[in-house]
Structure formats: C-alpha cells, structure tokens
Amino acid sequence: MAYLALYRKYRPSRFDEVFGQQHIVETLKNAVENNKLAHAYLFCGPRGTGKTTVAKILAKMVNCESEAERPCCKCASCIDIQESAHPDVVEMDAASNNGVDEARELVEKVKYAPMSGKYKVYIIDEVHMMTTGAFNALLKTIEEPPSFCIFVLATTEPHKIPSTIISRCQRFDFKKLSKKVIQSNLMLVCNKESINCSKEAVSLIADLADGGMRDALSILDQCIAYAQDDITVQDVSDVYGVATTADKIELYQLIYRQDVKQLIEKLSEIETNGIDIRRLTTDLINIAKETVVYIYSKNMDTLSVLSEENAKEMASMFDSNALLKYIDYLIDTLSKYRDATNTMTYLEVCLLKMVEYKEEPVTVKTEEPVIVVKEVPKEVKKPVVIENKSYTDEQYYQMLLKATKKIKEVDAKIISGIFADNFLGKEKQLIDLVKEAEIMASSKTNIILTVGNRTEANFINNMENNEIVEKMMEKYLPNKKDIVCVTREERDFLITYFKNERSKAQKPKKEEEKKQEETESPEERLASLFGKDGFDIVGE
Numbered sequence: 001m002a003y004l005a006l007y008r009k010y011r012p013s014r015f016d017e018v019f020g021q022q023h024i025v026e027t028l029k030n031a032v033e034n035n036k037l038a039h040a041y042l043f044c045g046p047r048g049t050g051k052t053t054v055a056k057i058l059a060k061m062v063n064c065e066s067e068a069e070r071p072c073c074k075c076a077s078c079i080d081i082q083e084s085a086h087p088d089v090v091e092m093d094a095a096s097n098n099g100v101d102e103a104r105e106l107v108e109k110v111k112y113a114p115m116s117g118k119y120k121v122y123i124i125d126e127v128h129m130m131t132t133g134a135f136n137a138l139l140k141t142i143e144e145p146p147s148f149c150i151f152v153l154a155t156t157e158p159h160k161i162p163s164t165i166i167s168r169c170q171r172f173d174f175k176k177l178s179k180k181v182i183q184s185n186l187m188l189v190c191n192k193e194s195i196n197c198s199k200e201a202v203s204l205i206a207d208l209a210d211g212g213m214r215d216a217l218s219i220l221d222q223c224i225a226y227a228q229d230d231i232t233v234q235d236v237s238d239v240y241g242v243a244t245t246a247d248k249i250e251l252y253q254l255i256y257r258q259d260v261k262q263l264i265e266k267l268s269e270i271e272t273n274g275i276d277i278r279r280l281t282t283d284l285i286n287i288a289k290e291t292v293v294y295i296y297s298k299n300m301d302t303l304s305v306l307s308e309e310n311a312k313e314m315a316s317m318f319d320s321n322a323l324l325k326y327i328d329y330l331i332d333t334l335s336k337y338r339d340a341t342n343t344m345t346y347l348e349v350c351l352l353k354m355v356e357y358k359e360e361p362v363t364v365k366t367e368e369p370v371i372v373v374k375e376v377p378k379e380v381k382k383p384v385v386i387e388n389k390s391y392t393d394e395q396y397y398q399m400l401l402k403a404t405k406k407i408k409e410v411d412a413k414i415i416s417g418i419f420a421d422n423f424l425g426k427e428k429q430l431i432d433l434v435k436e437a438e439i440m441a442s443s444k445t446n447i448i449l450t451v452g453n454r455t456e457a458n459f460i461n462n463m464e465n466n467e468i469v470e471k472m473m474e475k476y477l478p479n480k481k482d483i484v485c486v487t488r489e490e491r492d493f494l495i496t497y498f499k500n501e502r503s504k505a506q507k508p509k510k511e512e513e514k515k516q517e518e519t520e521s522p523e524e525r526l527a528s529l530f531g532k533d534g535f536d537i538v539g540e
C-alpha cells in the first residue's frame with residue numbers, strides 16, 4: 001500500500017476535528033443547519049491553516065445523504081468528496097489554472113444542475129493568482145449564481161483580490177494556529193503512529209511550522225523518514241538545518257567570553273550545516289528576550305525556548321541592558337537581510353558588535369568567593385556609541401506651532417510618490433521606512449514622522465542615517481527639512497503636551513495671536529492638525 005502522508009491521513013473530515021478555527025466552523029455549521037448558506041465564501045489566511053479542508057467539509061455537509069449527522073463520512077457522496085472524485089465538487093488551483101479560458105469553461109458549466117448531489121461546490125484555491133480576465137469571467141457568475149451553486153474562494157493574499165469579488169463574498173479569516181495547539185496535535189499523531197518524539201523535538205517542529213498544521217505534519221513526516229520511530233531534537237535539526245538551543249547558547253557564551261576566533265568558527269560550522277541564518281537570528285532574539293523577561297520575573301513559566309537552566313546561565317552572563325542592546329542589533333540585522341545576498345556576513349558583523357558591546361561584568365551571586373581572573377590586557381576599545389537625534393518637548397512644541405495641515409498633505413503626497421526601488425541598501429531601507437511611517441506634522445522647515453516602535457524610530461533618528469534621510473528627501477521636497485521620528489506613544493504624549501501648552505499660552509495672548517494668524521486661528525489649526533478630539537492625526 002502506498003504511504004499516505006500524515007497531513008492527508010490526519011486531515012480533519014468533520015468540523016469538530018478542525019483545530020483552532022472555532023469562530024468559522026460554528027458560523028458555517030449554523031448556516032448549513034438553518035439553510036442560510038451564502039453563494040460565495042472567501043477563506044483568507046496563512047498556508048496550512050485549514051482553508052481547503054474546511055471548504056471540503058462544507059461541500060460534504062451540503063451534499064451528505066445521511067438524514068442524521070452530517071457529514072456522515074460514510075455515504076457515497078461523502079467518500080467521493082473525501083477522495084476528490086465527486087462530479088459536483090470541483091477543486092481548482094488558480095495557481096495552475098489562472099487563465100481566462102479555464103474560468104470561462106467553469107462559468108459555462110456552472111449553469112448545469114448538479115449531477116448527483118444537491119449542490120455544486122467550486123473550491124478555488126490560491127484565487128488571487130487568477131488573471132483580471134479570469135476574475136471578470138468569474139464575477140458575473142458570482143453576482144447571479146444558480147441557487148444550487150456554492151463558491152469557496154481560498155487565498156493567502158486577500159489584498160490581491162478585486163474588491164468587486166470581495167464584496168460578493170462572505171469572508172472568513174483563518175488564523176495561524178498557536179504553538180500549543182500544534183504541539184498537542186503533533187503529540188496526538190505521534191501517539192497514534194507509535195512514534196516516540198521528544199518534547200523538545202515536538203516544540204522545535206511546532207516552531208518551524210509557524211502556525212500551519214499541514215507544515216507541522218509534513219515536517220514530522222520527513223523526520224520519521226530520517227529517524228524512524230524515535231525522533232530527537234538533533235534529528236529535527238539535522239533534517240531541517242536549524243541550530244539547537246545548545247548551539248545558540250554556545251554562541252552567546254562565545255560572545256560573553258569575547259572569543260572572536262571560536263565565534264567565527266562556530267558560525268561557519270553552522271553555515272556548513274545549511275542552517276537558515278534568518279531563523280537563527282530570530283532565535284537569538286527570542287533567547288535574549290526570554291532571558292530579559294526571566295531576569296525580571298524569575299518565573300520559569302515565561303520560558304518557551306529556554307529551559308530554566310539555560311535562562312539562569314544566560315542571566316549570569318548578561319544583564320538586561322546588554323541583552324536589550326543585543327536585541328536592537330539583531331533586529332537591525334534582520335531588517336538588512338531583505339536586500340542581502342550574503343546574510344551570513346551581516347550576522348557575523350552583528351555578533352562582532354555584540355562582542356564589542358560589553359558592560360560592567362555581572363556579579364555572579366555564589367556562595368563561594370568569586371575569583372577574578374585578570375584578563376590579558378587588550379587594545380583599548382572604542383565604545384559603541386549610537387547617537388540619535390532628539391529634541392525636547394518644548395522644541396517639538398515649537399515645531400508643531402509652525403506645522404500646517406496643508407504642508408503635511410503636500411509632503412505626504414510627495415513621499416508616497418517616491419519610488420523606493422530607485423534606491424539600494426541602507427538608502428532603500430530608510431526610504432521604505434519613511435514611506436511606511438505616518439507624518440505627524442509638517443512645516444516649512446520640519447517633518448515629524450511616527451512609526452510603531454522604538455527600533456524603527458531610532459533607525460531614522462540615528463545621526464548617520466538621519467543625515468542620509470534628510471539629503472535624500474531634499475531632492476524631492478521643496479526645500480531641505482529637518483526630519484525626526486517619534487513612536488506612537490511619544491506622538492500621543494506630544495499631542496497632549498501641545499494641547500496643554502497651547503491652552504496655557506492662548507488665554508492672555510488671544511487677541512494678539514488672532515492678528516498674527518492670517519488664515520487659521522490656533523483652535524482651527526489645532527483641529528486641523530489633530531482633529532477635534534486631538535487624536536485624529538493620521539492625515540490621509
């Protein structure tokens with residue numbers, strides 16, 4: 001008998017076997033029971049989260065011949081659908097059939113009544129791959145489908161689907177499965193298959209699967225092929241080219257010992273094993289993050305990557321300041337991979353920076369006296385100082401006073417029109433970030449940008465980068481402007497600050513200022529800048 005892949009074997013055949021998408025399953029069940037089916041559904045969500053599985057269960061449910069429990073999974077209709085052999089249930093992969101002809105053919109056949117079931121169900125996977133022509137052909141049918149027709153459109157990229165199609169569909173968003181759900185399901189499958197898979201290995205597979213059950217089972221399949229019925233974390237990392245936690249802790253040990261030679265050797269060993277550098281970087285971030293949380297909470301429940309032993313070791317080497325700095329470096333490096341051909345070089349440089357950054361040694365609390373081994377004197381190191389542009393609240397206040405909505409709109413238009421692909425490397429990263437940022441306020445001389453987090457804000461405010469940004473923007477803007485970036489929290493604070501200062505300043509000077517303002521009164525400007533409630537600042 002041919003080997004059946006685990007993800008096929010353990011594919012849910014009823015709604016109550018579907019993991020983690022309760023909100024969708026309940027709604028669909030009710031719709032079938034109350035005869036309130038829509039004619040077109042749009043299933044959105046990451047790969048392997050159950051979109052086509054749910055579509056097939058829906059097809060079974062509406063066509064099941066059983067009077068009692070539906071789907072029964074025993075009648076001819078249910079079995080045919082399960083085996084993709086039902087004449088009325090058409091599964092199409094738009095990634096391979098994206099042509100207008102296929103869509104036309106489909107549309108042609110739609111009008112004929114179902115051959116054996118009650119409903120004709122069309123499941124179109126990766127529907128965003130269809131061409132515009134194909135979409136247009138489909139649209140007509142979805143607008144006025146025969147009563148016996150149900151369309152299920154599945155996609156990982158809903159933003160690529162024309163709004164005319166979306167508006168005709170009932171939309172469901174499938175979520176990534178949590179690591180916990182994936183782990184427990186993996187353990188269930190291992191049990192049924194009599195496979196011994198260590199807890200650490202299950203955890204690693206769940207990480208690799210990144211929220212998709214199908215991927216998790218495919219990975220397990222490959223590990224079984226490699227290691228038979230006894231799977232260790234080493235097996236998973238052999239098959240998948242991931243570094244184990246021990247490998248990563250070793251990197252941190254070498255950083256702590258400032259052993260650059262060994263560090264580079266270890267990295268090249270990791271590279272030879274074909275380990276994914278991007279993933280390794282993310283893992284190093286997670287280890288640092290978990291350690292910081294552990295340092296503050298001393299609670300081992302907060303740990304998922306590290307064991308308590310690992311966390312204690314990490315905490316004995318680094319304090320939270322150093323770790324937070326490392327996280328900054330690593331996140332910065334991660335963002336550079338996007339355009340990089342040699343990610344390894346970036347990681348090497350990053351780890352060297354981490355070696356270079358060393359604060360006061362952490363005092364290890366032990367019963368025995370600590371013997372301080374005097375290190376061989378090294379060359380005097382230049383401390384890594386990253387200077388960021390920063391202003392006082394008062395300076396921001398002055399900038400906001402000069403800002404107008406009109407200038408902001410003009411600047412926003414200019415920035416959105418910049419073609420980021422004209423730039424390379426760091427310039428491109430900066431332009432991308434500026435384009436993603438919101439303009440909080442703009443005046444003739446200043447622009448204040450808002451981004452989601454500190455790292456991004458620092459990336460723009462970093463003196464060196466900031467100069468690049470201002471120089472690049474000068475080419476597009478009417479004149480050179482001072483550009484600074486704040487986080488959303490800082491923005492909210494500045495708005496409150498501005499309002500308070502403004503109302504303090506306004507009372508005695510009201511008359512005078514009215515004369516100074518040519519077009520807008522301070523209140524109007526306040527409203528035009530921030531909206532009536534003071535928070536409507538996202539100028540579109």
Ligand SMILES: [Zn+2]
Nearest residue numbers: 064072075078
């Ligand atoms: Zn049935």
